[in-house]
Amino acid sequence: MQPTLLILAAGMASRYGSLKQIQQFGPSGETIIDYSIYDAIRAGFGKIVFIIRENFAAEFKEIFEPKLKGKVETAYVFQDMNAFTEGFEVPADRTKPWGTAHAVLCAKDAISEPFAVINADDFYGRDAFEKMAEFLRNECDSNRYSVVGYELGKTVSEYGSVSRGVCEVNAEGNLAGIVERTKITVEDGKIAYEDGDQKVELGPKTPVSMNFWGFDPSVFEVSEKLFSQFLEQNLSNPKSEFFIPIVVDSFIAAGLGSVKVIPTSSQWFGVTYKEDAPGVQASLSALVNGGEYPDNLWK
Template sequence: MQPTLLILAAGMASRYGSMKQMEGFGPAGETIMDYSIYDAIRAGFGKVVFIIRKDFADNFKAVFEPKLKGRIEIDYVYQQLDSLTNGYPVPASRTKPWGTAHAILCAKDAINEPFAVINADDFYGRDAFEKAYTFLTTACSPKQQSIIGYELARTLSANGTVSRGVCDVDGENNLVSISERTKIYAEGEKIVYEDAAGKHEVPYNSSVSMNFWCFDASIFKLTEDLFATFLKEHGQEEKSEFFIPIVADTYIKQELGVVKVIPTSSQWFGVTYKEDAPGVQKSVDDLVAAGEYPSSLWS
């Protein structure tokens, strides 16, 4: 069974200031998402499921369906504030849905096979998709999930600080925990992050999460159970979010299985800030010039 690619594209792009998922960076106007889908297709993925906002659906479909028709199976899932809340009273002041793990849960009826999860606005690279495909088709099971681990130094922005989930990995390449570090940046030859206690160095070769996960479909049941608990405990907090690492952390701590950290040599890039856009465009142009991608992906 071919694995599925689940793309989280319902975000509001608050820091970037516009709908960056739809911005063209490639020579023929390709979005970052186009490159991810292209890499997934050539790696062997059989279906792509987009998680989007309902009010954005027609616009989104008009852009992607003509390109992808006949190349890969397509499905859509809508992440709304009241999706799968089972009658929970949503705070009147809340406008955003409940985060990345809630987004995954919204796809539970659309996916029955092993699947990868990625962000719409991150460029992950061919190597990452090939490794994800290999894991999903040979090693993924209810007892074994994975995350693609990026080298921290390959994930920084020249235009500001970034937030990264720094992975604690044991001797067998199993994930122990993810520590969310905000305000990470390069300072001379070092990489540091800042918090309330001050400035701290992060090892240059740290493995970090860029939200590229590989899951067995059995993860939906655990996610559903945890979301119900999350709503009871944090549902009245205006900005609380139910993140994928919460699910992974519970999976590990309850000894339901292991989460393998699969290292990739891929260079990540993305548009955290508007000022990142020219650099992203140059990175894509360089990959096209080097023959990694055709100058027009879908023609």
Template sequence: MKPTLVIMAAGMASRYGSMKQIQQFGPGGETIMDYSIYDAIKAGFGKVVFIIRKDFAEDFKSIFEPKLKGKIETDYVYQEMTAYLDGHTAPAERTKPWGTSHAILCAQGIVNEPFAVINADDFYGRDAFQKAHNFLVNGCDNKTFALVGYELSNTLSENGSVSRGVCEVDDNDNLVQINERLKVYRDNGAIVFEESDGIKHPISDRSKASMNFWCFAPSIFPFLEKEFKAFLDKNISNIKAEFLIPLSASDFVKKEGGVIKVIPTAAKWFGVTYKEDAPVVKENLNQLVTEGVYPQKLW
């Protein structure tokens, strides 16, 4: 059975205002997501599952169904605020979704094979999809998952500091935990992260960053369901609390004795952290087209 690509896109509507306005970056009007799907097809993935908001479903499908028809199987998951609340009631003032781990949990029953999870608006590069596919086919089991780790230097913005999850690994390149660094940037050539008090700490150029490219077996679903119940018991009244993948992954290692391999990639990540990044994304994609990595029009 071919692995599935799961794309978390439930937050896109709030950022872009309407799914009709998904930003086009490629020379043929492609979104960043189009390149991820194209790379996944090339790598051997058999299906793409979009996690979206139900109220934008028709707009979303009208954009992606025509161009993907006959190229890869598609399915849809709706991240609803009420899903898996297990008797809890969300506060009336909460508008923010429950987070990325909850988004994945919503795919339970739809995704029944090894799968990769990515963000909708990040460019990950072909090498990452090839390595993820290889792991999902040959290395993934109920207790062994993976994270594609990017060279930290390949994930920075020229337009300001960024937040990054920096991977702490053991001697076997297995994930120990992800350390969230909220203000990472280059300072006189060196990579540093800055604390709230302004103190700077160096980070090795060789450090691996998580850009939310995960590889899981379906066994992750019952674990997330159990963990989400515990999260709600503790955080139901906190309207800003989020149930996020990095913490769930860390808990999977600590509580379940699981292993999360950190798969290194030299691919260059890029995305739009600042509006000034948009021209850089277009420039990078045009360069890849010029080099023959991608055709002028993907579909």
């Protein structure tokens, strides 16, 4: 069975103001999402499911349907504030979506096979997609999930601090825990995060999560239960979010199974700061010139 790729794109419109300005980085106007989909198709993914907001669905489909028609199956799912909130009254002042794990949960009816989850605006690299596809085909089941572990040194920005989910990996190569470290910066070639008024150094090979997960559909049931608990505790906090690591940590802690950390040599890149954009463009040009990608992905 071919795995599915779930792309978290519900936050895109707010960041770009309008989808018409989705940033084009490739030589033929490709966006970062285009490269992820291209890598997924050649790694053997059979379906692409986009999580978007209903109010920009038409615009979104206009961009992606012509490119992907006949190349891969597509589906669209809306992240709706009221989805899975039965028994709870969503506060009127709540404008922020419920977070990445809620976005995944919204795809419950669209996915019945092992699937990967990625962010729309991160470039993950061919190696990561190939290893994830292999995991989903051969190893994934209801008690075996995965996350791609990037080398921290390949995910930092020289233009400011970043936040990363630092993975604690046990002797079996499985995830023991994931800690969100904020304000990670590079100074004089050394990488460190702020902890109070201390700076704590991290090695460049430290594995971090860039939100590239591999799940069995059983994750929907796990998430649904946890989301109810989350709402009980956080309903009145307008900034609270239900993130994927909350589900994963709970899955491990409850003894439901293990999460394999898949190491990758891929260079991650994304646009955390607008100054990052020229570097992303240059990196993609180098990959195209090196023969890793054609100069027009969808020709």
